[in-house]
Amino acid sequence: MKYGLVVIGASLGGLNSLRGVLSALPGTFRLPVAIVQHRSSDADDTLQFLLQKECARLVREVEDKEAIIPGKIYLAPGGYHLMVEEDHFALSTEAAVNHAQPSIDLLFKTAAEHFGPRVIGVVLTGTGTDGALGLAEIEHGGGVALIESRQTAFAQEMPAAAIEATRHAIELKLEEIGPYLVKLDREQEAG
Amino acid sequence: METIELPLLLEAMVQRYGYDFRDYAPASLKRRVHLAMQREQGVHTISAYQDRVLHDPETMARFLDVVSVDVTAMFRDPAFYKALRDKVVPAWRELPLLRVWHAGCATGEEVYSMAIMLHEEELLDKARLYATDINQRLLEQGKGRIFAIKKMKDYTNNYQKAGGKSVFSDYYTARHDDVILRAFLGKNIVWAEHNLVSDSSFNEFHMVLCRNVMIYFNRKLQDRVHRLIYDSLPVGGVLGLGHGESLQLTPYENCYEVVDRAVKLFRKIR
Numbered sequence: 192m193k194y195g196l197v198v199i200g201a202s203l204g205g206l207n208s209l210r211g212v213l214s215a216l217p218g219t220f221r222l223p224v225a226i227v228q229h230r231s232s233d234a235d236d237t238l239q240f241l242l243q244k245e246c247a248r249l250v251r252e253v254e255d256k257e258a259i260i261p262g263k264i265y266l267a268p269g270g271y272h273l274m275v276e277e278d279h280f281a282l283s284t285e286a287a288v289n290h291a292q293p294s295i296d297l298l299f300k301t302a303a304e305h306f307g308p309r310v311i312g313v314v315l316t317g318t319g320t321d322g323a324l325g326l327a328e329i330e331h332g333g334g335v336a337l338i339e340s341r342q343t344a345f346a347q348e349m350p351a352a353a354i355e356a357t358r359h360a361i362e363l364k365l366e367e368i369g370p371y372l373v374k375l376d377r378e379q380e381a382g
Numbered sequence: 383m384e385t386i387e388l389p390l391l392l393e394a395m396v397q398r399y400g401y402d403f404r405d406y407a408p409a410s411l412k413r414r415v416h417l418a419m420q421r422e423q424g425v426h427t428i429s430a431y432q433d434r435v436l437h438d439p440e441t442m443a444r445f446l447d448v449v450s451v452d453v454t455a456m457f458r459d460p461a462f463y464k465a466l467r468d469k470v471v472p473a474w475r476e477l478p479l480l481r482v483w484h485a486g487c488a489t490g491e492e493v494y495s496m497a498i499m500l501h502e503e504e505l506l507d508k509a510r511l512y513a514t515d516i517n518q519r520l521l522e523q524g525k526g527r528i529f530a531i532k533k534m535k536d537y538t539n540n541y542q543k544a545g546g547k548s549v550f551s552d553y554y555t556a557r558h559d560d561v562i563l564r565a566f567l568g569k570n571i572v573w574a575e576h577n578l579v580s581d582s583s584f585n586e587f588h589m590v591l592c593r594n595v596m597i598y599f600n601r602k603l604q605d606r607v608h609r610l611i612y613d614s615l616p617v618g619g620v621l622g623l624g625h626g627e628s629l630q631l632t633p634y635e636n637c638y639e640v641v642d643r644a645v646k647l648f649r650k651i652r
């Protein structure tokens with residue numbers, strides 16, 4: 192299999208961008224998707240609910256050591272960091288990393304470590320620089336690096352930092368990201 | 383290199399000090415080891431770190447501080463305490479004596495939250511709260527009842543959302559940058575070092591809270607700890623896990639019924 196996992200990171204303005212991406216994924220989309228959206232530590236399922244409304248696939252908050260299964264959309268729960276550990280996820284309550292919890296960098300780095308060239312990383316709108324280092328590691332490992340274009344991002348700082356940190360990352364407008372992921376998912380089928 | 387060095391370091395820790403981290407979850411453990419190394423002067427490889435750990439117990443003590451991710455808060459996940467108060471506490475009224483075990487309690491914020499709730503429900507006098515952790519230093523800190531004043535805003539907020547019946551600031555006195563909790567909240571707490579990896583069950587409890595501790599363990603060790611908890615609960619006893627944790631896929635899944643799925647409260651039924 193060419194790809195094994197999509198990881199997405201978003202901060203300020205993320206709800207809108209995430210909805211944009213997820214609503215473009217059909218029910219037949221097979222790659223598992225793991226999402227980190229910066230949020231308060233309140234354990235509250237509003238975000239999951241809002242995303243599920245837009246998405247044909249099942250969206251769920253990750254439980255510790257949950258297996259990574261095709262076709263599922265996984266969301267980092269509030270108050271935890273989300274990491275990839277071999278074929279499953281692991282949670283941690285350690286302090287904020289680069290001012291962020293959940294940390295996009297942590298998810299991306301651990302995804303790169305275990306999936307190498309089989310991971311697709313997407314940095315969406317946001318303030319701060321979280322995600323930039325992680326996306327660079329994904330690129331370094333031979334994975335695909337995508338960034339929301341500053342034309343559509345509500346907050347440009349995070350996409351700008353990701354552009355800065357990477358070499359060949361592809362900048363896409365919000366409405367292009369979902370279809371691009373679908374294309375990669377289909378390539379997978381063909382290959 | 384790391385795949386050779388890390389197991390050797392962990393092996394050295396068991397042999398020399400009896401602390402066994404071999405079945406901790408690797409993603410987090412690796413981060414903690416690197417963090418611990420960064421805090422040591424002149425240590426650049428895991429092997430060099432191992433050398434220092436072996437010869438210097440202070441280095442081991444510092445490692446314990448780093449590996450115990452001691453992040454905690456009073457009334458963390460207010461919904462958990464709310465559900466506890468509404469769905470579990472009523473059954474405790476009939477008991478002559480109430481025993482609760484907080485396994486992996488860090489600096490005790492969770493234990494004091496329980497004490498406050500039990501006080502408000504007029505159950506504190508007959509309660510024994512067992513507060514245990516692998517890290518003695520954290521327990522000493524908890525015993526002191528002193529917490530940073532800057533956290534009180536969040537805690538007050540949590541307390542109110544958790545269904546607190548009084549005024550949170552009545553439970554502490556401020557002094558400089560700290561607050562000290564009122565003494566009566568600590569008098570029924572028993573603090574004890576207990577390692578979930580190597581120690582056994584030491585009593586039977588009406589409730590065990592083990593929240594955000596097992597996320598640092600791999601599945602095998604989680605199963606062991608679930609066994610320990612199962613053995614420490616009578617039928618009808620209650621288990622509280624962290625928001626991101628679950629009983630699913632553990633061998634004990636079928637031994638519990640759900641009291642509240644969202645906040646991870648379970649009751650032993652067999």
Ligand SMILES: C[S@@+](CC[C@H](N)C(=O)[O-])C[C@H]1O[C@@H](n2cnc3c(N)ncnc32)[C@H](O)[C@@H]1O
Pocket residue numbers: 284449450451452453454455458485486487488489492514515516517520576577578579592593594595598624
């Ligand atoms: C993140 S804290 C959880 C604190 C609290 N239960 C809460 O949820 O807020 C994790 C705690 O587990 C403790 N711990 C780690 N390994 C342990 C072990 N083998 N036995 C007992 N406690 C352990 C750590 O020292 C740390 O204090």
